[in-house]
Amino acid sequence: MSAIALERARSWRALGWVTWRQQRASVGIALCLLAGAALILVLSGVPIHHTAARLGPGWWIQTRRDGYYSWTTGLPLLVQAVPVLAGAFAGAPLLAREAEAGTLRFAWTQGTNRVRLLVIRLIFILVLPTVAAVGVGLLYAWWQHPMASAGVERSATISADLLAPSFAAWVLFGVALGVLAGAAIRQTVAAMGATIVGYMALMYVTALHWRNRYLPPLSGPASRAGQDAVSLNQFQAFPGGRPLTPSQLAQNEHWYATHHVLTWAIYQPASRFWTFQWIEAGWLTVLTLLLVGATIVIIRKRAV
């Protein structure tokens, strides 16, 4: 049997061929989505850079009047759709379509362990798009550079997940969620739907609640927070932070001045921005590993 053992050792390459041959469409879809995102960024980013170079630091104020605003902030939303689309169209059909077509009954009765097959497939479908996503994330950083240097407040809630660490992690998560959905729900369309719903739910919760609370927020005068800080709450307060009561808020300007009322902010300073990026990327990666583990458990146990 040692000849067969040798064969198995070499078979990772053979399995790679098999997986690539079968999966190149799915991986292709994911890569196309990312390429599309890259294209959007390049096509919109080049004019922005030119304008910024031409008009100098005040370019943002000037072009805002001309209606430039809407599509430069709207476009990134399209890019945001990439991870969930990759998950639904590349991740979910991976196992679900084979379950529907019955070809799992073929693949899992050949001489190769089914977990091994899955691992190889996951390597293709997770690694390649994630690497591409890192590229798109860097491209996005380039894209938004002129806006940052023009002093546009970074609405970090929306753009934070498009930068390299967290964008790649969201793509990773999206595809892994799709694969798990396909393994658990053996129907392509239903799995795609579940992926979209699950992804949106997590994105919603993260964006609205968690993203700015990875570390306890600082509290202090708004002026100290700085322009790039993410403000969670702002209110009028006395020096020291005690907020004004509703009746006090109704006082006039003179009263405000004598009591040294200032704008108080609960905020995350700009310095924490990158820390938060890596925290988000980190927990998403851990979640992805859990999803992959769950997928392996499911395919080992369930009937086909």
Add this chain to the structure above:
Amino acid sequence: MTIEKQSESALGFRLDPGSGVPTYLQLVQQVEQALRLGYLSHGDQLPTVKDVVETLAINPNTVLKAYRELEHRGLAVGRPGQGTFIEGTLRHVGIVEQNALRKALADWLHTADAAGLDVDGIEALFTSELRDFQENRDLGRRSTSGARTSGRRPKQSGAVA
């Protein structure tokens, strides 16, 4: 119109699924018939098991059983690695014996006719008795002790169906 060549060997088998005769016996009978008619002679090779099985889509064990039966009857011999070849010949029954048998048969037919049996009844009776006879003879041949087995079932006196 295409003429299909079954195999290189001298005999092509066919099956009659409705005849009630076991498949292996049909093969044996066709070999014997071919011998009788001169299509096969001493030294000819019978089709390989694989060829027969691919033509008729039957279980290989059936063909093996048929060839074993032919060996048992002394008509063929299997040579390992080469195939199965015709050996022996069918026993010929002499003319005198054949006439005596023919007369006995005619007498029996008269008796049956007098008893009220019609042609179909005669045929049914004969066929079933012949089948029993064949089975018992095969059982008798196969018994390891060599003594004649009492494989005959008690005969019924009821009406033939």
Add this chain to the structure above:
Amino acid sequence: MNVLESHGLGKRYRRAWALRDCNLAVPAGHVVALVGPNGAGKTTLLHLAVGLTRASAGDICVLDGLAPGSTAALDAIGFVAQDAPLYKNLPVADMLHLARNLNPGWDDQRASGRVADLGLPPRKKVGALSGGQQAQLALTIALAKRPRVLILDEPLARLDPLARHEFMSSLMGAVAEDGLSVLFSSHVVSELERVADYLIVLNSGQLQVSGEVDDLLATHKMLIGPREQATEATAAFSPVRINQAGAQAQVLCRPADRPVPAGFSVHAVSLEEVVLAYLREPSAAALPGPAMVLR
């Protein structure tokens, strides 16, 4: 050696038992037919044997002690699932290449030889082949890994008569050449007698018959006689089914060597008659006793 052995095997999906209390000892070197109506549990049993499903009760092993789904079992068993699933968008040559990469013991010469004999164009997509050709391709792939046993789930179901004959010819030829054991399921009984030499009958998840075809045909007889006496006269013969028509009754039973009651005639039966009788009488069974279970 036993190709398949099970004790008390059962499989439950949610609340319904698809297969219950199944005790089998199927010997090697046979062509085994697994018959039963749709939903009888045939596919479940085959899936349990190849490791696609796990048992809910009892145990099952293949080829003298291998666990279904283990690497050794996967290598030794060639399986073709219902409807011969293959990757429809791949060309024939790529499909073979894929199968070769998945199976360490692949005999490439045999595979390409068979494909050439069958006349399958290597560049044509699998999905564009006819049903018969796809079934033959699936069989080729199963044979090319040089298995010790072939397990086929309703291989003839979607094939036209010519394709059916050609598939069976191929299969029997392979059995003659390699001495393979074959286990195939079918819900068409009429063509089994030519091919099968071991029979398993499943009905509503229960095992009804399990034995060599020669034995079954030798022990089962049709007794025909007067209707009024039929039941009591044949009571000792393990009657399977009594069919009454006019003044006559036909009793399928196992008389063994006992004397036939007066007024009754004995007739041999075909395999189809035996199977149909058992399928119509779910409570009857012809199973080997504990002493006959082979180890």
